[in-house]
Ligand SMILES: Oc1cc(-c2ccc(F)cc2)cc2nccnc12
């Protein structure tokens with residue numbers, strides 16, 4: 001019995017999903033986390049909303065804050081057009097290592113680059129070190145107390161352009177009240193709320209989309 005939950009999730013994927021089939025990896029993680037052990041993947045209900053917004057945005061450049069085991073990274077990567085640049089930031093090296101193996105098994109490792117470290121340390125390096133100009137799409141799913149400071153940091157670092165789409169998970173549970181207050185009261189954002197439920201639970205949650213107006 002592997003010692004940590006994330007390793008057990010990876011083992012379940014390796015034994016139950018189909019190598020090179022991203023959707024089977026997503027489905028296997030959802031099956032394990034709804035039947036065996038809860039984990040903080042965005043899940044299928046919110047995941048379908050994520051899919052719709054990624055497809056509508058059709059980003060050339062995408063950023064994810066909070067990789068965890070790579071569940072949302074696989075969902076996003078499978079929707080990206082060829083040649084799109086997708087970076088995902090993960091502070092926890094153990095989780096980053098699990099996500100790397102999930103991406104490789106799903107066959108999306110060529111589409112996605114994991115940046116290990118804290119968002120506050122990595123965001124200021126994105127233009128210089130990672131040759132990024134601006135992001136078309138950003139999925140915010142790390143720690144809710146970083147949502148607002150990192151959004152401001154993205155603005156200050158010139159990483160947003162007119163039309164950049166920010167999509168934040170967990171704005172109801174665990175909650176990101178200061179982020180909602182910031183983007184909903186800032187004239188530079190056009191906000192839309194997508195009511196849903198906490199992954200694998202009946203608890204209410206929601207995604208918030210904030211489109212940067214420039
Ligand atoms: O989707 C999520 C859910 C939770 C979470 C934790 C504990 C609970 F009881 C309920 C929900 C934490 C998260 N942290 C970072 C990114 N996403 C998260």
Ligand SMILES: [Mg+2]
Pocket residue numbers: 040041042141169170
């Ligand atoms: Mg989340």
